[in-house]
Amino acid sequence: MDQKDEVKSKVDIVEIISGYLPLKKAGRNFAGLCPFHSEKTPSFMISPDRQVFKCFGCGESGDVFTFLEKIEGWEFRETLEELAKRVGVKLERFAPTSSSKLKEKLLEISKLASTFYRHLLEKHPAGEKARQYLLKRGIKKPIWEKYSLGYSPAGWENSLQFLTKRGFSIPDIAASGLVVAREETSRISSQSGGYYDRFRDRLIFPLKDSRGTVLGFAGRVMGIGEPKYLNSPDTPIFNKGSLLFGLDVAREFIRKENETVLVEGKFDVLSANQAGVGHVVASKGTALTDKQVAQLGRLCETVSICFDTDLAGDAAARRGIELLDLAGVNVKVVGLGKYKDPDEYIKTDVSGFKSAIKKAMNIYDYFIQSASI
Incomplete structure (x- = not known):
């Protein structure tokens, strides 16, 4: 048995993939929304017995190595090292690529x-x-x-x-x-x-x-x-567009809530977490990217957008809604009322901010409300 097989024999593909997307039991298998293409009806199947996955929508298939290489963009060696670390297998020395x-x-x-x-x-x-x-x-x-x-x-x-x-x-x-x-013309000594x-x-x-x-x-x-x-x-x-600020802290809270509160700024994240809202991440600016949407879609079913109330924030919310909706994510919008951003709202009225998250409106109500302003 080579080291790949040794690692693979100790890894549970269901446990690994469930860290990326919600799964539901489907007979002897597990099913979920495919993380590799947009869909609203689950066609992504995982077999615990065979330790493989297959999407009957886009055709992607493979084992746990294939999944991680595809979803994380890792090379084989990176995937092997990560999985070996998880299951306690000590890898032999190898000659790494440049x-x-x-x-x-x-x-x-x-x-x-x-x-x-x-x-x-x-x-x-x-x-x-x-x-x-x-x-x-x-x-x-x-x-x-x-x-x-x-x-x-x-x-x-x-x-x-x-x-x-x-x-x-x-x-x-x-x-x-x-x-x-x-x-070259710099005069600063160095x-x-x-x-x-x-x-x-x-x-x-x-x-x-x-x-x-x-x-x-x-x-x-x-x-x-x-x-x-x-x-x-x-x-x-x-790559800036592939990361969400605070995701490492929020990940387990997002899985527990099956929801992400998506804000624009880093201080919005800090204030929200300090106030007890753990499932919050930031897009690090107003432009939500396809890669960020894919990450959110793998972790939860609902994203509540809580962007600033200025024109840029409104435009960003609309772009985010479109991308998330295309990815099959349930989208809501958190109303900030008279406050310019979540940070200001939290500093003034913590309970009000938490209530606003619970009362987040669906996208159709948001479009109607914003059109009437």
């Missing part, structure tokens, strides 16, 4: 950078400005820790020097998106090979996948400055 080696290095860099930023926020004098900013906005320390918030210090090469001193090369740090190449920190004097939000792995970052200014939010660029491990 692509997998780079991704592994970038994951190490991102994890270490997140630890660095978090330490500065929670324990270092340099992070006092960020601590006071969070407290002023009503966000308490347990929430900083839950979402691994951090602080990037002022200065041009703090993160760069921290990472190079720990053995990472400048090209690899540059590939992670944490540093930016200088203009011993860093022509690079400077991307994030400087900003509150840091680690951007994680659903398993809690740090893939990128968003940095927010705490005073006057543009852009208000600065994101990591696309890298071999990070």
Whole structure:
């Protein structure tokens, strides 16, 4: 028995797939809405006896390895390592590809950078400005820790020097998106090979996948400055449009509630969670993507959109409704009344906000109401 077969023999495909979409017993099998195409009637079947899946709508089929490679975009080795970790199988040494080696290095860099930023926020004098900013906005320390918030210090090469001193090369740090190449005409003195920190004097939000792995970052200014939010660029491990902020924290709550409260901003997520609303995630801006919709559709049957009440928020809500509806997700809209965003609502009236979620209107009532304004 090779290692793939050993791992496969210890994995339950139903347990793995149920972490991505709701399943219902259908005789000896399990059924659910296919995560690989849009449908409203379940045609995605899983056989516990044969440990395989098949969609009779789009034709996708395979075993647990095929499913994870398709849904997560992983290579075979990544899938094997993840499943081996879950079932306690120790893998033999292997010769990784250059692509997998780079991704592994970038994951190490991102994890270490997140630890660095978090330490500065929670324990270092340099992070006092960020601590006071969070407290002023009503966000308490347990929430900083839950979402691994951090602080990037002022200065041009703090993160760069921290990472190079720990053995990472400048090209690899540059590939992670944490540093930016200088203009040739730059007069800023440097011993860093022509690079400077991307994030400087900003509150840091680690951007994680659903398993809690740090893939990128968003940095927010705490005073006057543009852009208000600065994101990591696309890298071999990070794509902004494929992640939902707070999903790693909210995932189990979403499965329990069979519902996601979808907001726009990161502070909306922090305030909602602090108020006891655990099944909340953010689209990190107004543009909901197909990849984000697919993730939500795999986790729950209902998404309650709770976007800002300005024109941009209304337009984003309409786009989100269309995408979610096409994906077969039950869509509701949370009314914010006189408040501009969930963060403001929660700070003023927590019970009112929770009540608004319970009273979320269906999309037809929303369209009628918004048309009459």
